Amino acid sequence: xxxxxxxxxxxxxxxxxxxxxxxxxxxxxxxxxxxxxxxxxxxxxxxxxxxxxxxxxxxxxxxxxxxxxxxxxxxxxxxxxxxxxxxxxxxxxxxxxxxxxxxxxxxxxxxxxxxxxxxxxxxxxxxxxxxxxxxxxxxxxxxxxxxxxxxxxxxxxxxxxxxxxxxxxxxxxxxxxxxxxxxxxxxxxxxxxxxxxxxxxxxxxxxxxxxxxxxxxxxxxxxxxxxxxxxxxxxxxxxxxxxxxxxxxxxxxxxxxxxxxxxxxxxxxxxxxxxxxxxxxxxxxxxxxxxxxxxxxxxxxxxxxxxxxxxxxxxxxxxxxxxxxxxxxxxxxxxxxxxxxxxxxxxxxxxxxxxxxxxxxxxxxxxxxxxxxxxxxxxxxxxxxxxxxxxxxxxxxxxxxxxxxxxxxxxxxxxxxxxxxxxxxxxxxxxxxxxxxxxxxxxxxxxxxxxxxxxxxxxxxxx
Ligand SMILES: NC(=O)c1ccc[n+]([C@@H]2O[C@H](COP(=O)([O-])OP(=O)(O)OC[C@H]3O[C@@H](n4cnc5c(N)ncnc54)[C@H](O)[C@@H]3O)[C@@H](O)[C@H]2O)c1
Ligand SMILES: [Fe+2]
Numbered sequence: 343x344x345x346x347x348x349x350x351x352x353x354x355x356x357x358x359x360x361x362x363x364x365x366x367x368x369x370x371x372x373x374x375x376x377x378x379x380x381x382x383x384x385x386x387x388x389x390x391x392x393x394x395x396x397x398x399x400x401x402x403x404x405x406x407x408x409x410x411x412x413x414x415x416x417x418x419x420x421x422x423x424x425x426x427x428x429x430x431x432x433x434x435x436x437x438x439x440x441x442x443x444x445x446x447x448x449x450x451x452x453x454x455x456x457x458x459x460x461x462x463x464x465x466x467x468x469x470x471x472x473x474x475x476x477x478x479x480x481x482x483x484x485x486x487x488x489x490x491x492x493x494x495x496x497x498x499x500x501x502x503x504x505x506x507x508x509x510x511x512x513x514x515x516x517x518x519x520x521x522x523x524x525x526x527x528x529x530x531x532x533x534x535x536x537x538x539x540x541x542x543x544x545x546x547x548x549x550x551x552x553x554x555x556x557x558x559x560x561x562x563x564x565x566x567x568x569x570x571x572x573x574x575x576x577x578x579x580x581x582x583x584x585x586x587x588x589x590x591x592x593x594x595x596x597x598x599x600x601x602x603x604x605x606x607x608x609x610x611x612x613x614x615x616x617x618x619x620x621x622x623x624x625x626x627x628x629x630x631x632x633x634x635x636x637x638x639x640x641x642x643x644x645x646x647x648x649x650x651x652x653x654x655x656x657x658x659x660x661x662x663x664x665x666x667x668x669x670x671x672x673x674x675x676x677x678x679x680x681x682x683x684x685x686x687x688x689x690x691x692x693x694x695x696x697x698x699x700x701x702x703x704x705x706x707x708x709x710x711x712x713x714x715x716x717x718x719x720x721x722x723x724x725x726x727x728x729x730x731x732x733x734x735x736x737x738x739x740x741x742x743x744x745x746x747x748x749x750x751x752x753x754x755x756x757x758x759x760x761x762x763x764x765x766x767x768x769x770x771x772x773x774x775x776x777x778x779x780x781x782x783x784x785x786x787x788x789x790x791x792x793x794x795x796x797x798x799x800x801x802x803x804x805x
Contacts, residue, residue: 381416426584431493443497445512476511487513506550513558529569543578548651551659553581568675585648597743600635603655605689609668610661624661628714631652672772701729703777748794
């Protein structure tokens with residue numbers, strides 16, 4: 343079904359997202375059939391009415407059970423660590439693929455980095471055609487161009503090489519190659535009928551984790567809106583997270599992508615459909631990012647920091663792939679679509695603002711986040727103290743890695759807040775935010791992020 347106008351998809355998105363995000367492919371659960379308690383979640387940690395005493399998050403889980411239970415999506419074979427790219431070649435050979443469309447961006451092609459992938463494929467007798475037209479914040483047009491090249495060359499699988507933009511563009515090509523139509527037809531949750539053409543995602547940022555997720559974010563250029571395509575049939579077959587491919591990332595890119603990963607972990611952790619499985623992934627991701635991001639930014643050649651950030655973004659991806667996200671992403675997608683701004687930077691600026699909003703609903707969750715961030719015991723003695731400390735620590739980390747303090751510095755215009763807020767509330771990523779927002783709430787959050795707040799002196803980390 344083709345979506346033409348901004349408004350026409352809102353109802354379909356709301357019903358499909360509640361059904362698909364929560365219960366997974368093929369399980370039709372309408373939001374209206376779920377217990378009200380599921381959406382009126384106050385806190386994961388304090389089990390109202392439970393006979394079990396409240397404990398740390400995840401040990402006393404208290405979501406009302408959804409009919410049909412919860413889904414955990416992890417179908418990708420993930421190859422991790424130095425040397426993973428070479429292992430991927432052996433697997434590709436065993437799967438019998440013959441000719442790859444390599445989807446990448448202009449920088450990765452011009453810098454010569456893509457040559458390594460071409461060589462690795464050639465070493466196992468696989469031919470390759472390079473499409474280097476995936477731009478940061480990839481567009482519907484990029485998908486069409488990649489698809490045309492794939493068809494004219496008779497490629498039987500796709501290799502994406504780069505960051506989230508290359509992977510998402512590749513997924514877009516793979517979806518349309520297998521299902522026909524245009525990428526716009528697949529906006530929403532589990533819309534496609536056929537699995538996409540196989541994608542091997544070779545990741546070079548840490549990051550989006552798009553190499554393992556069922557998310558594909560493509561800009562609809564006619565509306566300047568980033569479409570969220572959430573579909574288990576667009577999960578890559580093989581993912582490669584080899585930190586040696588991330589060493590040359592400049593400091594600003596390392597910072598932005600690292601803050602994106604932190605946002606995935608925090609949003610997944612406070613999501614209304616998190617489970618103890620996604621919580622475990624999210625908390626460890628927060629711990630690794632809090633420990634290693636500053637070093638990865640300050641010294642890109644530090645292999646331990648690169649390796650740990652590669653695992654951290656993977657864990658954050660494993661968390662949000664099933665628990666989904668929240669308003670930070672729903673709002674950041676609008677900034678990316680409207681102004682073509684870097685995704686991670688938008689997230690970093692919005693993260694403390696949206697978490698301040700959320701902390702009014704689920705304050706005790708921030709005790710766990712404070713602990714994962716390594717904040718001292720005095721900063722997490724109660725929920726109010728912990729929430730405040732977490733906001734300060736996020737702002738402190740952003741500042742230390744050189745993220746701009748507010749949306750004003752990014753060139754965002756207050757006169758656009760109305761339309762940005764309206765579109766944010768239609769983005770599937772916002773449906774699992776723990777505190778529902780009104781249009782006015784979202785405008786207020788954009789305004790707060792526009793003005794920005796200076797980071798306070800960072801709290802000492804716990805020993
Ligand atoms: N599908 C998902 O699950 C998901 C999740 C979050 C974000 N996203 C999307 O991903 C996109 C952002 O991806 P990203 O942040 O990874 O960046 P990116 O893919 O847009 O790349 C940004 C720039 O960094 C360069 N680059 C990439 N790797 C490099 C390396 N190792 N060394 C030097 N330069 C390198 C690229 O050439 C490009 O110019 C956005 O469109 C966002 O919406 C997708
Ligand atoms: Fe993201």
